[in-house]
Amino acid sequence: MMENVLKMLTITRPSMTRRTGNGIKSLVSRVVLFVLYRALKVLACDDRRVASEVATWQEGQSVAIEASLEGPAICFKKESGRIVRCNDHTPVDIRITFRSLDAAFLVLTGQMDVANAYAQHRFMLNGDINKAMSLVRCIDIAESYLFPRIMTKRILKRVEAKEFSALRVYRKVFLGV
Amino acid sequence: MYLPTYYEFANPGKILSGRYALENIASEFRLLGSSRALVLSDRILEKLGQVKVLTDALVSGGMKVVKVYTDIPADSSIEVVNHIATLYREANADSIVALGGGSVIDTAKGVRMLVSQGGSDLMRFTGMEVLPQGRHVPFAAVPTTSGTGSEATVVAVIKDDERHVKMEFVSQFVLPDLAVLDERFTLSMPAKVTAMTGLDALTHAIEAYSCLQKNPVSQCYATAAIRLIRENLPTCVAKPSDRHARLAMANGSLLAGSAFSNSMVGIVHAIGHSLGGVCRVPHGLAMAILLPHCMRFNLDKCAEDYAEILQYMVAPEDYVAVSASSRAQRCVEAVDDFASSVAQAAGLSLHLSDNGVTKDVFSDVAERAVNDGSLIVNPKATSKEDVLRILEAAF
Numbered sequence A: 001m002m003e004n005v006l007k008m009l010t011i012t013r014p015s016m017t018r019r020t021g022n023g024i025k026s027l028v029s030r031v032v033l034f035v036l037y038r039a040l041k042v043l044a045c046d047d048r049r050v051a052s053e054v055a056t057w058q059e060g061q062s063v064a065i066e067a068s069l070e071g072p073a074i075c076f077k078k079e080s081g082r083i084v085r086c087n088d089h090t091p092v093d094i095r096i097t098f099r100s101l102d103a104a105f106l107v108l109t110g111q112m113d114v115a116n117a118y119a120q121h122r123f124m125l126n127g128d129i130n131k132a133m134s135l136v137r138c139i140d141i142a143e144s145y146l147f148p149r150i151m152t153k154r155i156l157k158r159v160e161a162k163e164f165s166a167l168r169v170y171r172k173v174f175l176g177v
Numbered sequence B: 001m002y003l004p005t006y007y008e009f010a011n012p013g014k015i016l017s018g019r020y021a022l023e024n025i026a027s028e029f030r031l032l033g034s035s036r037a038l039v040l041s042d043r044i045l046e047k048l049g050q051v052k053v054l055t056d057a058l059v060s061g062g063m064k065v066v067k068v069y070t071d072i073p074a075d076s077s078i079e080v081v082n083h084i085a086t087l088y089r090e091a092n093a094d095s096i097v098a099l100g101g102g103s104v105i106d107t108a109k110g111v112r113m114l115v116s117q118g119g120s121d122l123m124r125f126t127g128m129e130v131l132p133q134g135r136h137v138p139f140a141a142v143p144t145t146s147g148t149g150s151e152a153t154v155v156a157v158i159k160d161d162e163r164h165v166k167m168e169f170v171s172q173f174v175l176p177d178l179a180v181l182d183e184r185f186t187l188s189m190p191a192k193v194t195a196m197t198g199l200d201a202l203t204h205a206i207e208a209y210s211c212l213q214k215n216p217v218s219q220c221y222a223t224a225a226i227r228l229i230r231e232n233l234p235t236c237v238a239k240p241s242d243r244h245a246r247l248a249m250a251n252g253s254l255l256a257g258s259a260f261s262n263s264m265v266g267i268v269h270a271i272g273h274s275l276g277g278v279c280r281v282p283h284g285l286a287m288a289i290l291l292p293h294c295m296r297f298n299l300d301k302c303a304e305d306y307a308e309i310l311q312y313m314v315a316p317e318d319y320v321a322v323s324a325s326s327r328a329q330r331c332v333e334a335v336d337d338f339a340s341s342v343a344q345a346a347g348l349s350l351h352l353s354d355n356g357v358t359k360d361v362f363s364d365v366a367e368r369a370v371n372d373g374s375l376i377v378n379p380k381a382t383s384k385e386d387v388l389r390i391l392e393a394a395f
């Protein structure tokens, strides 16, 4: 009898483990960050608007996007006019660090655009915000290719027209041709 | 009322508003554990004897003023900040009091950042919300204009002379501990400056109310600011010595400052910053000129917010007389009328062409405006062409 009462009163010990969902979010974020970088690389050559944005970046300008402090990250820079991947953890000109993996997941899965993520303090920005504005426009354009219109129409202030099909971007992102 | 799925709000520091506010800084600082103040101001305020009013108040309250520095230019720079930080350490100060307009207060924020972080170059700390607190340095801001609201904002804008750009430092740890509103300092403000800075504050309130980052707290602050400004700015311009109206404007400016510090500003500031950068149009004047035009541009995205703002821009009987569907449009007109009448009373023209702006700079201004950080929270996407159309309308 006493034992049963004690059992009923026993409170489950507070969990100290990382949420299992984080593993999935981390994996998805890693993949999307890579796709985003590849898409920017492709669009910097093929899309006139992204190309003219990247043309205004100074040579060597580097960007890191981190899905939380310990989460996956991507780092790229402008080299000889093109976007190339660079080593993480080097000092960069613009560093966007999401404050949590959950916040990064919201943005990277097209549930929230960069402007609203900014408005909700979802990331920290190291570096010159004026330079980051051009990057934000590039990401908005990239999202209009990568995500279906039904999603982008909901999250973006204005959905930029595609200059060519999303399929072409995906083909180049994954197959490189 | 609008409630975002998530928001943050950094409250302003303690507000000391009104009679003998200045005299209470010393006792507040004592509670914060400091007794040796570095006083920052500018040359004009020193000549007007206002720095002495402040230092006398501090000393009478038992503070030691270990250093007074008044060589802060109207457009303060990183070098000035770095230099003052050295003086702070040499004088063994333990707190900062800033008396002045936006430039002095922003400089003081920079100095405080540098001193509390313990470095020698401010440039290490650019960016948004990346700064840890560091050592706490008690800091009081006493504004002498009613516009920037800098005494209640988490932003410091400081020029980088080397690269000719204005750097933004955003951190909750640049907020002054004390925002001290004492109307004695604003009584001597000329009508033109009163009008420009007051309309800047109105712009802060309206943009904060309607931008993407709006939230219930910032909207409360913004509407209170709009009321105070609408009721008192015309009086301040017409009758500069009206102490009540001056103190009310100081409050309006502070509330608007806190609102935009948490909700940010949008397109009006993006274009205004660029006009200031390219053709030196004073910030407040640029705001006054651009505000109605930019509201017209944002109208379709901000209709609901503008309709709400109308309540605070017109008398209650006028508000109820407007049909719900025309309130947003009517709000833009009310703001336009208000800005025009204030400007006219102060002898200002609200046309770019009358203020030294020529059309050949439009392209440069538009290019800079779309790269201005303020644009990110503007509810409507803005292209270079959109900015050009607004400039054309404001010409």
Ligand SMILES: [Fe+2]
Binding pocket: B148, B200, B201, B203, B204, B269, B283, B287
């Ligand atoms: Fe402003």
